[in-house]
Amino acid sequence: MVHVRPIETVESALRASDAGMGDAENALLHGVAIKTIRRWRRLYQRRGLPRGQGHTIAPCPRCGSEVLDEVAYAELLGWYLGDGHLILARRGVWTLAIFNDLKYTQANARLLDLMRRVKPGGRPHTRERPGCLITAMGWKHWLCLFPQHGPGRKHERSITLESWQQEIVDTHPADFLRGLFHSDGCRSKNWASKIVAGVKKRYDYPRWEFSNRSDDIHALCGAALDRLDIPWRRSGKFHLSVSRRDAVAALDEAIGLKC
Numbered sequence: 001m002v003h004v005r006p007i008e009t010v011e012s013a014l015r016a017s018d019a020g021m022g023d024a025e026n027a028l029l030h031g032v033a034i035k036t037i038r039r040w041r042r043l044y045q046r047r048g049l050p051r052g053q054g055h056t057i058a059p060c061p062r063c064g065s066e067v068l069d070e071v072a073y074a075e076l077l078g079w080y081l082g083d084g085h086l087i088l089a090r091r092g093v094w095t096l097a098i099f100n101d102l103k104y105t106q107a108n109a110r111l112l113d114l115m116r117r118v119k120p121g122g123r124p125h126t127r128e129r130p131g132c133l134i135t136a137m138g139w140k141h142w143l144c145l146f147p148q149h150g151p152g153r154k155h156e157r158s159i160t161l162e163s164w165q166q167e168i169v170d171t172h173p174a175d176f177l178r179g180l181f182h183s184d185g186c187r188s189k190n191w192a193s194k195i196v197a198g199v200k201k202r203y204d205y206p207r208w209e210f211s212n213r214s215d216d217i218h219a220l221c222g223a224a225l226d227r228l229d230i231p232w233r234r235s236g237k238f239h240l241s242v243s244r245r246d247a248v249a250a251l252d253e254a255i256g257l258k259c
Contacts, residue, residue, distance in 0.1 A: 005032065010040055017041055058121050060141035062164075072117035073145065074172035077165065078179020079111065081217050086142055086149045094142040100183070102133045107182050111135040118145070155213035161220065173224040174254035180221050181255055185210040190243070207243040208251050209235070228254055 013030045017023075017037065027034045061068035084098040096115070100108055108126070115124040115137045124137035143149055148159050161169060169176045181187075190205040210221055218240055225232045225242065230250050235241040242251050 005036075010044070013037055013040060014044060017045070058119050058139065058141075060144050062141065062144040064141075066120065068145075069117045070168045071172055071175050072114045074168050074175040075179040076111075076114045076118055077146070077169070078176045078181075079114070079183045080146055080179075081148070081154065081159065081214075081220070082180055082183025082185075082212065084183070086146060089138060093138045093140050095136050095138045096142045096146070097134050097136040098183070099132055099134055102128065102131055104182070108133050108135060153213075154217065155215075159214055159216035159220070169220070169224060170227060173227040177221065177224050177228075177251070178255045180217075180224075181208060181210055181251075184212045187252075205243065205245070206248050207241055208248060209242075210240040211238055213238050225251075230254070 009030055009032070013026055013032070016026050016029065017040075021029075023034050023037045023041075027037045030037075059066040079098050080096070083100060084096060087095045087097060089095055098111055100111065102108075112124050112126070112135060115135065116122050119137065119139050119141075122137050122139065124135055127134050127136070147162060148154070150157050185208060187206065187208050190207060191202055192205070193200055193202045195201075210218075212218060212221075218234075218238075221240055222232060228250065230242060231244055231247045232240055232242045235243075242248055
């Protein structure tokens with residue numbers, strides 16, 4: 001386990017370093033390893049990073065005083081309902097982990113930004129698995145923001161938004177859909193051919209598809225599309241599609257990023 005020194009010790013050691021004290025003497029004076037002094041100088045003097053552990057105690061927008069970035073939250077909620085889950089770690093800290101394909105670098109970078117905006121001062125991190133990037137961040141209050149968490153898989157239990165969540169989704173349906181479609185959806189092309197003036201021609205038809213095994217999450221997706229007046233249809237037991245040319249164009253504009 002990493003030992004976190006009191007901020008007073010860090011400040012004192014940096015003042016001594018600024019005054020010209022050598023690393024060995026500084027480490028002996030403050031009871032830490034020489035490499036610790038060097039790490040503090042590297043992080044706080046050269047890189048100018050914030051000191052202390054303030055990022056671990058960010059106030060909660062539900063049970064504390066923090067103001068929630070509702071736009072970022074709406075999209076992050078969509079990502080969570082698609083390919084995210086919560087893991088309880090030590091000391092009551094929850095880890096929000098979201099899985100996404102490695103090749104979607106723009107969307108993965110966006111996930112880091114969303115987490116930082118929902119938890120100000122947070123420090124999300126990533127780790128790779130074969131073909132997959134996991135974006136994660138710890139916080140004791142993730143459960144406050146994602147009360148849909150529970151035992152078992154999402155499609156095996158009821159997924160119902162609380163009133164405050166529904167209000168955010170109704171206000172920011174496009175952001176919610178961006179999270180849903182980029183976690184469990186794709187933008188693809190159908191094609192057809194026909195003879196025109198004796199020549200066989202091919203026509204491409206773009207479409208958005210959303211695939212999820214939860215009927216409740218399908219209903220949430222459909223309701224958000226309805227709120228934007230974007231026509232959609234069920235295209236299978238676990239699939240929802242937006243295929244009309246005008247509807248695809250409207251969803252392109254609403255979501256922004258393309259899969």
